[in-house]
Amino acid sequence: MTSTARRRVALVGVSALTAIGLSAVPATAATDGNAALSVLHAVPDTPVDVWVNGERTLDDFQPGDLAGPLDLAPGTYTVAITAPDATDASAPVIGPVDLPLEAGGNYTAVAHLDAAGAPTATLFTNSTQATAAGEGRLTVRHVAAAPAVDVLAGGQAVITGLTNPNESVLDLPAGTISASVAAAGTTTPVIGPADVTVAEGVNTIVYAWGSLDAGNLALATQTVDGLHSAPSGVPSGLTGSAADSVATTSLVPGVAITFMASLFALALAVGGVLLTRTRLQEHAAQASGTKAHRDA
Amino acid sequence: MTHQRPAALTALAVGVALLVGACSPGGSTGAPAAEPTSQASPAPAATLPGAAGAGGAGTATPSTPEPPTVPVRPARDQPPPAPPAPVQVTLPALDLDLPVTADGVDDQGRMALPPSARVAAWYKFGSAPASVAGTTVISAHVDDPDGVGPFARLRDAEVGQQVGVVDAAGTTYNYTVTEVRSIPKADLPTRDLFERTGDPRLVLVTCGGTWDREQRSYTDNVLVTAVPST
Numbered sequence: 001m002t003s004t005a006r007r008r009v010a011l012v013g014v015s016a017l018t019a020i021g022l023s024a025v026p027a028t029a030a031t032d033g034n035a036a037l038s039v040l041h042a043v044p045d046t047p048v049d050v051w052v053n054g055e056r057t058l059d060d061f062q063p064g065d066l067a068g069p070l071d072l073a074p075g076t077y078t079v080a081i082t083a084p085d086a087t088d089a090s091a092p093v094i095g096p097v098d099l100p101l102e103a104g105g106n107y108t109a110v111a112h113l114d115a116a117g118a119p120t121a122t123l124f125t126n127s128t129q130a131t132a133a134g135e136g137r138l139t140v141r142h143v144a145a146a147p148a149v150d151v152l153a154g155g156q157a158v159i160t161g162l163t164n165p166n167e168s169v170l171d172l173p174a175g176t177i178s179a180s181v182a183a184a185g186t187t188t189p190v191i192g193p194a195d196v197t198v199a200e201g202v203n204t205i206v207y208a209w210g211s212l213d214a215g216n217l218a219l220a221t222q223t224v225d226g227l228h229s230a231p232s233g234v235p236s237g238l239t240g241s242a243a244d245s246v247a248t249t250s251l252v253p254g255v256a257i258t259f260m261a262s263l264f265a266l267a268l269a270v271g272g273v274l275l276t277r278t279r280l281q282e283h284a285a286q287a288s289g290t291k292a293h294r295d296a
Numbered sequence: 297m298t299h300q301r302p303a304a305l306t307a308l309a310v311g312v313a314l315l316v317g318a319c320s321p322g323g324s325t326g327a328p329a330a331e332p333t334s335q336a337s338p339a340p341a342a343t344l345p346g347a348a349g350a351g352g353a354g355t356a357t358p359s360t361p362e363p364p365t366v367p368v369r370p371a372r373d374q375p376p377p378a379p380p381a382p383v384q385v386t387l388p389a390l391d392l393d394l395p396v397t398a399d400g401v402d403d404q405g406r407m408a409l410p411p412s413a414r415v416a417a418w419y420k421f422g423s424a425p426a427s428v429a430g431t432t433v434i435s436a437h438v439d440d441p442d443g444v445g446p447f448a449r450l451r452d453a454e455v456g457q458q459v460g461v462v463d464a465a466g467t468t469y470n471y472t473v474t475e476v477r478s479i480p481k482a483d484l485p486t487r488d489l490f491e492r493t494g495d496p497r498l499v500l501v502t503c504g505g506t507w508d509r510e511q512r513s514y515t516d517n518v519l520v521t522a523v524p525s526t
Binding site for chain 2: 042057058061064065066067070132134174197199201204207220221222223225228229230231232233234235236237238239240241242243
């Protein structure tokens with residue numbers, strides 16, 4: 001059965017490829033003018049099929065799995081999620097939902113539970129803005145059947161009151177943090193603590209998913225790399241002693257001459273100012289004897 | 297025609313084309329489908345990325361594309377393991393032999409360096425000699441309170457000289473100097489210098505030019521570029 005489905009999908013795929021002349025491969029980032037789409041299955045216990053524009057795209061997609069990223073032409077894609085034995089997308093358990101994908105965008109579509117435990121889907125935009133040299137980005141997304149949560153790092157709340165289906169984004173110095181998730185306003189973990197590596201120049205996206213009532217809350221992790229930027233310079237001198245001793249001969253006399261000329265010009269200027277000031281004071285003294293004496 | 301396409305390529309392309317679908321905004325003209333003749337062994341449609349490359353020449357079902365493969369993995373992404381850090385750099389022609397530490401950025405976003413001019417720093421967020429691509433950047437102060445440091449001699453480097461870098465795995469990487477230049481600090485092409493893609497290369501960096509007493513900084517950076525020796 002699944003073999004038949006696959007064959008039909010393959011056929012449509014080849015036809016679409018031929019028609020559009022599209023040549024694309026999975027990539028970590030969208031190529032110029034395209035969008036990158038990943039899909040996360042965050043509904044516990046239930047394998048599903050994912051249909052895009054009416055075609056089965058992911059067959060028997062397992063909870064906790066991440067598909068993509070795929071390099072797609074910008075546009076709106078209609079996604080439906082069905083039971084794994086569906087013969088078409090006419091009776092979805094989630095959707096259909098329209099995913100508007102913009103050129104250059106990086107997205108993750110997540111099939112998950114809402115706060116009350118009903119299946120739903122959310123399209124998140126993954127930040128690919130450059131990170132400062134030495135920093136990474138941590139994105140935390142609440143896609144679990146659970147009330148508001150706090151995210152604790154090293155026992156301290158770094159994100160507070162995060163609710164389904166929202167996210168919080170932080171830029172942090174690169175490193176590994178011990179993260180846990182607790183009900184908002186509390187410090188008793190419902191997930192973790194777990195080590196989360198925030199790599200330099202990488203957006204590390206952590207999903208809290210599952211169901212609090214069912215006792216299957218868990219973390220899923222996705223990374224989007226290539227956000228790094230370069231250090232702003234290389235300050236590799238401390239005292240000037242290398243310049244004094246080994247600066248090239250053409251530079252040293254040049255600098256010395258410039259320096260001496262500057263000194264001479266400064267002396268002239270200072271002398272001029274003093275001379276002028278003296279004359280002014282003399283003039284003022286002549287004009288108003290009382291005032292000149294007070295100022296002096 | 298598609299039957300001539302390498303299987304791996306076709307599998308990947310089909311996987312992508314699937315998501316584009318017949319209702320793509322790119323517009324479908326409803327071109328006739330290329331009929332696949334048969335299918336390869338039944339595997340889950342969503343297979344690991346590696347599977348796409350497995351359908352090379354010489355399979356039991358020639359001229360048949362693999363089923364569509366959208367790459368799927370458990371959502372437990374980890375950054376790739378860091379390459380071994382450089383621990384020693386040598387440039388025998390200049391009598392240079394320095395230990396190397398792994399450093400990141402200072403509080404102003406510049407490359408961080410150890411205080412001693414007798415110790416070099418490797419930019420730990422960039423490429424390393426074992427990396428398949430990108431620039432390994434190693435820098436040392438040209439001077440320190442103890443006086444002029446060994447990297448002051450970099451300005452005397454010449455094209456063709458050999459540079460050695462030993463990493464934490466004990467592997468020695470040999471490079472040949474291809475360029476020596478001095479650049480005003482304001483013009484330092486940092487994006488290019490700290491490039492993490494492109495052909496592997498090594499750049500040794502220090503300061504040069506004149507000392508600006510007010511800025512407490514040299515005017516220039518001295519860059520010695522070297523490429524892996526063949």
